[in-house]
Amino acid sequence: MNAGLGCIADDFTGAADLAALLARSGAQVNLRIGIPEKEALPRADCEVIALKCRTIDRRSAVAEARQAFDWLKASGVSKFFWKYCSTFDSTPKGNIGPIAEALMSDLGASQTIYCPAFPENGRSVFMGHLFVGRQLLSESPLKDHPLTPMRDSCLLRLLEPQVDGAVALIDRNTISLGPDAVREKLKELRNKNVANVIMDAIVPADLQVIAEACHDMPLLTGGSAIAEPLPKLMGMDSLKPAASGPCQVPRTDRKAVVLSGSCSEMSNLQVETYLKTGVPSYRLDPVEISKHGPGEVLAWLRRQDFCVAPLIYATAEPDRVRQAQSRLGPVRAGELVEQAISDCAVAAREIGVGRIVVAGGETSGAVTKALNVTKLQVGPEIAAGVPWCFSRDADQSIALALKSGNFGTQTFFSEALGLLDGGKAGLPDEGGV
Numbered sequence: 001m002n003a004g005l006g007c008i009a010d011d012f013t014g015a016a017d018l019a020a021l022l023a024r025s026g027a028q029v030n031l032r033i034g035i036p037e038k039e040a041l042p043r044a045d046c047e048v049i050a051l052k053c054r055t056i057d058r059r060s061a062v063a064e065a066r067q068a069f070d071w072l073k074a075s076g077v078s079k080f081f082w083k084y085c086s087t088f089d090s091t092p093k094g095n096i097g098p099i100a101e102a103l104m105s106d107l108g109a110s111q112t113i114y115c116p117a118f119p120e121n122g123r124s125v126f127m128g129h130l131f132v133g134r135q136l137l138s139e140s141p142l143k144d145h146p147l148t149p150m151r152d153s154c155l156l157r158l159l160e161p162q163v164d165g166a167v168a169l170i171d172r173n174t175i176s177l178g179p180d181a182v183r184e185k186l187k188e189l190r191n192k193n194v195a196n197v198i199m200d201a202i203v204p205a206d207l208q209v210i211a212e213a214c215h216d217m218p219l220l221t222g223g224s225a226i227a228e229p230l231p232k233l234m235g236m237d238s239l240k241p242a243a244s245g246p247c248q249v250p251r252t253d254r255k256a257v258v259l260s261g262s263c264s265e266m267s268n269l270q271v272e273t274y275l276k277t278g279v280p281s282y283r284l285d286p287v288e289i290s291k292h293g294p295g296e297v298l299a300w301l302r303r304q305d306f307c308v309a310p311l312i313y314a315t316a317e318p319d320r321v322r323q324a325q326s327r328l329g330p331v332r333a334g335e336l337v338e339q340a341i342s343d344c345a346v347a348a349r350e351i352g353v354g355r356i357v358v359a360g361g362e363t364s365g366a367v368t369k370a371l372n373v374t375k376l377q378v379g380p381e382i383a384a385g386v387p388w389c390f391s392r393d394a395d396q397s398i399a400l401a402l403k404s405g406n407f408g409t410q411t412f413f414s415e416a417l418g419l420l421d422g423g424k425a426g427l428p429d430e431g432g433v
């Protein structure tokens with residue numbers, strides 16, 4: 001087995017996104033939930049460890065990332081990838097830079113790149129400014145994120161306060177000249193002691209150039225898209241035809257539930273669209289939960305017919321979120337919703353639900369942890385960066401779709417469920433259990 005790629009992701013939807021893009025190459029990918037036990041081998045060519053450290057305090061985030069790094073290193077990995085959001089989501093005291101610098105220091109690396117661009121999902125970086133579709137990040141719906149409102153689009157300004165080392169940009173003019181020019185520029189910056197280099201990228205070809213120029217670095221950082229070319233560039237063993245084969249999709253019970261704790265513009269649209277199908281639904285209100293607990297939603301859940309995949313959602317427009325936050329504070333409001341949705345996931349699981357669609361990164365982290373899932377097999381992609389994932393390490397197989405707030409089309413929830421019912425994935429009729 002070659003050295004392999006060890007990846008640490010700052011949230012669970014991000015980890016699933018990264019795992020899906022790495023798996024596109026045909027490489028073997030393990031998606032681990034939290035820091036694995038010491039004996040949790042064998043290792044795959046690509047190991048992705050999902051943490052929930054995007055919004056926690058800096059010291060804890062760095063400590064968790066280092067623990068994940070130590071596990072990956074002990075498993076024999078020698079190249080590392082630090083995955084954060086394609087919209088650079090972080091708090092003002094953000095964890096993106098501190099974790100990158102901690103890992104660089106542990107690896108004895110003098111430089112790394114920051115490449116959040118994900119053109120397939122409309123995230124591009126030009127002259128160091130991040131765009132979501134045609135809008136600057138700070139003018140996009142990400143400005144109203146409940147936990148990490150992004151009010152600046154300039155990655156240099158966002159990263160500089162997070163790091164000790166110098167920050168610079170390699171802009172599109174250099175990227176367009178190809179990998180040799182990028183390597184030359186990186187060397188020039190290294191000679192000036194620039195440790196943190198932000199990369200422009202607008203189209204997938206830019207990412208290919210960057211990956212070719214940088215795949216030898218001990219640590220790369222970015223969104224999932226810059227990692228997609230790495231398995232091939234690293235010549236991973238599992239890409240060999242003998243080792244690759246069709247992904248085995250485990251049977252799961254057809255009973256399903258959709259849980260949405262994301263308040264992104266896209267999740268609002270997806271919830272609205274799913275509600276129009278007439279599906280039974282329950283709207284969670286953090287203020288109500290703070291007063292009465294989750295008893296009412298749990299009682300409602302237990303009365304449902306899961307063959308129609310009911311919806312439980314806290315998803316709300318920015319004004320409604322602000323109202324709840326002004327009463328409870330953003331962190332408390334978020335925790336109450338995450339806890340209630342996790343309780344619902346556990347209750348659904350006890351009832352025998354085999355398929356759970358979750359919208360939202362923090363929400364997915366809370367749900368997956370509550371379900372005690374430790375390892376996921378990556379299955380077919382429902383939308384770019386959102387795969388079905390399967391857990392086999394519990395008493396029964398469970399399918400989880402962990403959807404990043406902003407990903408997927410308007411009809412994502414129905415598409416996700418349809419895919420497991422023998423749709424586009426060409427799966428065998430699973431027949432239910």
Ligand SMILES: Nc1ncnc2c1ncn2[C@@H]1O[C@H](COP(=O)(O)OP(=O)(O)O)[C@@H](O)[C@H]1O
Binds near residue numbers: 261360
């Ligand atoms: N109605 C609401 N009011 C306040 N906070 C909410 C509400 N609904 C969800 N939240 C919280 O907002 C956060 C959304 O983050 P996340 O789940 O990561 O979604 P996304 O993927 O869109 O970023 C979670 O902490 C969630 O609990």
Ligand SMILES: O=C(O)[C@@H](O)C(=O)COP(=O)(O)O
Binds near residue numbers: 223
């Ligand atoms: O890179 C991305 O955009 C995603 O993989 C991701 O990290 C999404 O985070 P959430 O929007 O919080 O789900």
